[in-house]
Amino acid sequence: MTRATLTSRSRPARPSALPDEIEEYRDARWRREATRQVETAADAERFIEQAGFVACLTDSRRPGPSLYVAVCGRRDAVLPRNVQKDPETSLTWTLKDEIMRRGRVYYAKLARGKAMFLAPRMVPYFHAIWGLRRAEEPRRLSKQAQAILHVLRREWEMSTSDLRSDAGIISRPAFTRALDELQAAMLVVPAEVCYAPKFTYIWTLGVGRFPDALRRRVTRDAALKEIARCFLTSAGLTVRGELARVAGLSRSDAGRGNRALVREGYAVMLSPGVYRLAAPQAFTPAAAPACAVDAGPTA
Structure with missing residues (x-):
């Protein structure tokens, strides 16, 4: 039985503003499922590499991929008031410490003071904006x-x-x-x-x-486009202001990145501020990432 089955701490279900197929796509990509939840530092590093950038201790009330939510393995996870006695919060904190020590992904308080993990491939783009x-x-x-x-x-x-x-x-x-x-x-x-x-x-x-x-030198425009690409790839669809909140960008910069993806043909704009992956096959079950198993050591 998984931790997600054992715990009862979650928000009551409420209607989502996103289409069901997008929520299910995010469930798979952001490990919001009991069968994909993060349990080890190696799991967490694979999750971060796949998502590109991940918050540490945000919950379902904040947009974007989160290590805490991935540890919980459910879409509606909410941090408890007494985090000191909460096993899922404790595991997230322990994994954060181990990931930091291993040094395979970037971890720091980045834009707006948010504790965030970056996959190594995303470091040049974030550095081009804030470095x-x-x-x-x-x-x-x-x-x-x-x-x-x-x-x-x-x-x-x-x-x-x-x-x-x-x-x-x-x-x-x-x-x-x-x-x-x-x-x-940085x-x-x-x-x-x-x-x-x-x-x-x-x-x-x-x-x-x-x-x-x-x-590595990267232009600001290239960095904005790749940050937008990274988030849209993991989110499937981004709504008004979402990329700015998740990545710490200004709304104008987030818009520049998303519009660059539209010009490239990678995204389509559904309405002002709302962008979706252009590839229709992206939301099929076969496109959901598998949760790899690491048989090797975690240190």
Whole structure:
């Protein structure tokens, strides 16, 4: 019996604004089914690679693919108020830590402070939108963020408390804001989390884990198109404002990406802000991805 069968915590069913075939397509692509739910770090990495970009702890009240929803294996999963005692939330958190340690997919707080996983193939496109060139750093980064970056470029990786001390930042909130700023600019990532002797993150440079992806030059227009393609491929159809919310783009940028797909013939526009995959075979059962089984080690 699966976790999705055992749990009763879900929202009452309500009519969807999306066609049934789109919801079923998303169920398969976003692992919102008990037969496809994520249980291991290897499962999660395959899910992220397939979806392209995935939120960490969002639930059915937020659009887009989510690791938490994939762990639950059901469309209507909702985070409980007491997450500390919830087994599905705990497993999601444990998988997040293991994925971070393995370093095979990109993980950080990205646009709008959202904790997100990126498949390596998507890193150049997100970096083209939000990344900073070194020459831009003095002008666009806060003094605290520059101080942290200077330390990490010298030491390469460091725990939270040591990094704050070496950067000379007394205020904890200022330090946290600076770290969020560096993550959003795709300069710094958490590499590992330690729980003993005390809880702390280990921080490192993003370019140390994904050197080729972060050094690859991509135009902004190409990046917007590929981010839009990635989401539409996994969603089947995108409604007004959905891509912007999921990827952290402005609505105008999301529209530019979707319209580029229409010009290419990859998508059709059903109405302003509503785009659907052009390929009619995309929504047949045969097009749904299989849930691969990893027989090898997970570490």
